[in-house]
Amino acid sequence: xxxxxxxxxxxxxxxxxxxxxxxxxxxxxxxxxxxxxxxxxxxxxxxxxxxxxxxxxxxxxxxxxxxxxxxxxxxxxxxxxxxxxxxxxxxxxxxxxxxxxxxxxxxxxxxxxxxxxxxxxxxxxxxxxxxxxxxxxxxxxxxxxxxxxxxxxxxxxxxxxxxxxxxxxxxxxxxxxxxxxxxxxxxxxxxxxxxxxxxxxxxxxxxxxxxxxxxxxxxxxxxxxxxxxxxxxxxxxxxxxxxxxxxxxxxxxxxxxxxxxxxxxxxxxxxxxxxxxxxxxxxxxxxxxxxxxxxxxxxxxxxxxxxxxxxxxxxxxxxxxxxxxxxxxxxxxxxxxxxxxxxxxxxxxxxxxxxxxxxxxxxxxxxxxxxxxxxxxxxxxxxxxxxxxxxxxxxxxxxxxxxxxxxxxxxxxxxxxxxxxxxxxxxxxxxxxxxxxxxxxxxxxxxxxxxxxxxxxxxxxxxxxxxxxxxxxxxxxxxxxxxxxxxxxxxxxxxxx
Amino acid sequence: xxxxxxxxxxxxxxxxxxxxxxxxxxxxxxxxxxxxxxxxxxxxxxxxxxxxxxxxxxxxxxxxxxxxxxxxxxxxxxxxxxxxxxxxxxxxxxxxxxxxxxxxxxxxxxxxxxxxxxxxxxxxxxxxxxxxxxxxxxxxxxxxxxxxxxxxxxxxxxxxxxxxxxxxxxxxxxxxxxxxxxxxxxxxxxxxxxxxxxxxxxxxxxxxxxxxxxxxxxxxxxxxxxxxxxxxxxxxxxxxxxxxxxxxxxxxx
Numbered sequence: 001x002x003x004x005x006x007x008x009x010x011x012x013x014x015x016x017x018x019x020x021x022x023x024x025x026x027x028x029x030x031x032x033x034x035x036x037x038x039x040x041x042x043x044x045x046x047x048x049x050x051x052x053x054x055x056x057x058x059x060x061x062x063x064x065x066x067x068x069x070x071x072x073x074x075x076x077x078x079x080x081x082x083x084x085x086x087x088x089x090x091x092x093x094x095x096x097x098x099x100x101x102x103x104x105x106x107x108x109x110x111x112x113x114x115x116x117x118x119x120x121x122x123x124x125x126x127x128x129x130x131x132x133x134x135x136x137x138x139x140x141x142x143x144x145x146x147x148x149x150x151x152x153x154x155x156x157x158x159x160x161x162x163x164x165x166x167x168x169x170x171x172x173x174x175x176x177x178x179x180x181x182x183x184x185x186x187x188x189x190x191x192x193x194x195x196x197x198x199x200x201x202x203x204x205x206x207x208x209x210x211x212x213x214x215x216x217x218x219x220x221x222x223x224x225x226x227x228x229x230x231x232x233x234x235x236x237x238x239x240x241x242x243x244x245x246x247x248x249x250x251x252x253x254x255x256x257x258x259x260x261x262x263x264x265x266x267x268x269x270x271x272x273x274x275x276x277x278x279x280x281x282x283x284x285x286x287x288x289x290x291x292x293x294x295x296x297x298x299x300x301x302x303x304x305x306x307x308x309x310x311x312x313x314x315x316x317x318x319x320x321x322x323x324x325x326x327x328x329x330x331x332x333x334x335x336x337x338x339x340x341x342x343x344x345x346x347x348x349x350x351x352x353x354x355x356x357x358x359x360x361x362x363x364x365x366x367x368x369x370x371x372x373x374x375x376x377x378x379x380x381x382x383x384x385x386x387x388x389x390x391x392x393x394x395x396x397x398x399x400x401x402x403x404x405x406x407x408x409x410x411x412x413x414x415x416x417x418x419x420x421x422x423x424x425x426x427x428x429x430x431x432x433x434x435x436x437x438x439x440x441x442x443x444x445x446x447x448x449x450x451x452x453x454x455x456x457x458x459x460x461x462x463x464x465x466x467x468x469x470x471x472x473x474x475x476x477x478x479x480x481x482x483x484x485x486x487x488x489x490x491x492x493x494x495x496x497x
Numbered sequence: 498x499x500x501x502x503x504x505x506x507x508x509x510x511x512x513x514x515x516x517x518x519x520x521x522x523x524x525x526x527x528x529x530x531x532x533x534x535x536x537x538x539x540x541x542x543x544x545x546x547x548x549x550x551x552x553x554x555x556x557x558x559x560x561x562x563x564x565x566x567x568x569x570x571x572x573x574x575x576x577x578x579x580x581x582x583x584x585x586x587x588x589x590x591x592x593x594x595x596x597x598x599x600x601x602x603x604x605x606x607x608x609x610x611x612x613x614x615x616x617x618x619x620x621x622x623x624x625x626x627x628x629x630x631x632x633x634x635x636x637x638x639x640x641x642x643x644x645x646x647x648x649x650x651x652x653x654x655x656x657x658x659x660x661x662x663x664x665x666x667x668x669x670x671x672x673x674x675x676x677x678x679x680x681x682x683x684x685x686x687x688x689x690x691x692x693x694x695x696x697x698x699x700x701x702x703x704x705x706x707x708x709x710x711x712x713x714x715x716x717x718x719x720x721x722x723x724x725x726x727x728x729x730x731x732x733x734x735x736x737x738x739x740x741x742x743x744x745x746x747x748x749x750x
Contacts, residue, residue: 349625349626349627350579350627350628352625352627353621353622353625353627353628354605356621356625357607357618357621357622360618360621361607361608361609361610361614361618364608365607365608365609366605366606366607366608367605367606368602368604368605368606369591369601369604369606370602371592377590380590380592381590381591381592381601383606386605390602390603391602392602393591393592393595393600393601393602394595395595395596400593400596401590401592401593401595402561402590402593403561403564403565403568403589403590403593403594404559404560404561404564404588404589404590404593405588405590405593406588407587407588429555431555436687436690437688437690437693437694437695437696438693438694438695439694439695468695469695470687470688470690470695472687473684473685473686473687474684474685474686474687474688474699474700474701475555475556475561475562475685476685476695476698494590494593495559495561496561496565496593496698497561497562497563497564497565497566497568497593497597497698
């Protein structure tokens with residue numbers, strides 16, 4: 001796609017008739033980066049200074065170059081192109097690479113696929129050139145060749161050397177200095193370059209020219225950074241016409257889930273996390289993700305989890321394709337048939353409920369409390385995943401704990417007759433409570449091994465004396481006092497039921 | 498179905514009303530004391546329905562005594578299976594449940610964002626049938642959400658509890674009528690002190706509303722003391738004089 005930086009910008013119609021260019025600043029010099037065909041016809045070319053360009057073409061509309069935004073737009077176009085193949089990569093600055101091996105028959109052959117792609121790009125008003133070749137480098141060169149032989153250039157694998165022989169060496173993606181150097185030697189076309197001895201080329205220009213030739217002719221594999229590797233467990237569906245109604249989306253999800261679950265069941269695997277990606281007409285690809293606590297390939301259950309999140313998908317102007325991928329899977333054998341009415345410890349409905357809630361509220365919102373080996377009341381309970389094995393709790397009758405524990409102990413005004421005794425009355429949240437019965441103290445010291453030593457505060461300041469008190473109404477409180485050496489301070493840390 | 502011929506007009510009406518409510522019989526959980534069980538429809542706390550537990554004053558903010566009483570109930574009426582405790586606040590301290598005979602290992606705690614989410618989550622849990630009982634702490638409970646919860650309870654016979662709690666002191670303007678089968682009002686009561694030490698927890702338990710039963714008020718004491726095989730987690734210490742209503746207001750339902 002020539003002129004991508006200018007094409008990706010939408011312009012009001014009246015601006016389309018004026019020459020446009022983007023400008024970048026290179027070492028304090030403002031230079032043109034990309035020019036539109038109109039500007040090129042007026043005699044402008046990239047790398048001209050802006051002042052010069054303005055002199056040649058006074059009506060030039062100048063836009064700042066934004067390479068990052070260009071790349072992002074290209075990436076979203078590549079994501080859109082995943083409707084054709086799972087392997088679609090942006091090729092900055094202005095190209096896309098699609099690996100259509102094994103996908104073309106879905107569209108009725110390579111030519112039909114290319115025609116479909118061309119028609120859709122036409123609808124986006126994107127001028128483009130397409131080339132199909134056995135190697136990415138050959139396709140790259142053919143798509144950018146000056147005189148394309150038709151709307152789609154297509155060569156058969158193995159014929160790259162013949163097809164590229166007449167093309168200029170600049171199309172091998174060599175840098176300008178190297179191209180100039182080769183040209184000084186009289187080498188202009190790829191065919192001439194290919195006839196040179198490899199060792200001679202390597203000695204003079206380094207490994208790059210021969211490597212590029214090998215890439216183009218399929219003698220060496222060219223690495224391509226695909227933005228998203230296809231998942232081994234994935235189901236996809238591309239639509240002839242974009243869909244958008246919630247019913248259609250739900251039905252698509254059901255079909256994809258059934259497809260994927262059939263394959264998972266055949267492979268004796270279950271999914272533990274699923275991502276459904278919807279590729280929108282405008283290139284955006286909103287996705288919903290769900291996770292399950294236990295691996296599952298039950299299509300109804302997974303579809304229900306996914307459907308619950310479907311309202312988050314904005315179909316925009318329509319959705320072109322949908323992909324459901326199981327990002328993580330785990331082995332899931334069919335359950336052993338039981339001999340008697342023995343039931344498993346974790347009944348499947350519980351896992352389903354937990355999954356529903358975890359996907360709705362977030363995985364951190366559900367937990368099973370487990371005892372923790374610590375005397376610090378705040379640390380006495382930890383959180384396990386809800387389907388974890390039930391931990392063993394033991395009651396310590398000597399250390400009864402409140403049923404409500406405040407995250408932050410609340411300061412209270414307490415009156416104690418003797419420093420070492422429970423208070424006779426205290427004021428909490430504005431109300432006065434007269435103590436009628438109390439037990440204590442239970443002394444709990446800080447876990448000094450958990451923190452770095454701090455000499456500014458004596459260790460005695462971290463010792464809490466806890467009392468269980470009951471007021472005249474019968475309400476029970478868990479109070480503590482700190483400050484063994486100075487003035488005691490009282491706090492309310494919890495309430496008994 | 499051959500029904501016994503009702504003799505009195507009241508019995509006729511009651512039978513007709515009972516036929517209007519296709520309630521699945523899930524049994525009852527007896528308090529083990531005739532003074533309480535006689536007030537409840539079917540002679541005990543009905544299982545597989547929605548109950549509402551509230552407290553007044555500062556307890557409406559902290560929900561401590563209501564949680565303690567609820568822990569005793571759960572220890573008795575749902576001795577096995579998972580219990581979901583759904584609340585926006587995370588101040589429930591699992592070790593504090595042990596003295597009431599409730600094993601926190603069966604607990605699944607769910608933190609929600611607000612009352613609406615609590616009610617929706619509670620309904621999901623009740624409707625799934627995978628829990629032995631489910632508790633939702635919420636301040637707001639309208640007539641329609643309560644009705645939905647009650648229907649969700651009936652589907653699989655999961656017992657549901659709504660613990661009314663306003664952690665930030667936002668009291669509802671008035672007591673909204675709800676679809677819960679029973680409504681309890683819990684307040685602390687002075688315990689029997691032993692040598693100036695607090696004794697087992699006691700509550701002033703008010704049965705404010707019971708569909709098909711009568712109201713009552715008692716002092717109950719927790720007897721569980723952490724023993725899972727205790728005969729009964731609650732003991733009725735005394736019956737309190739019924740509230741102003743001179744004649745027990747009998748409601749059929």
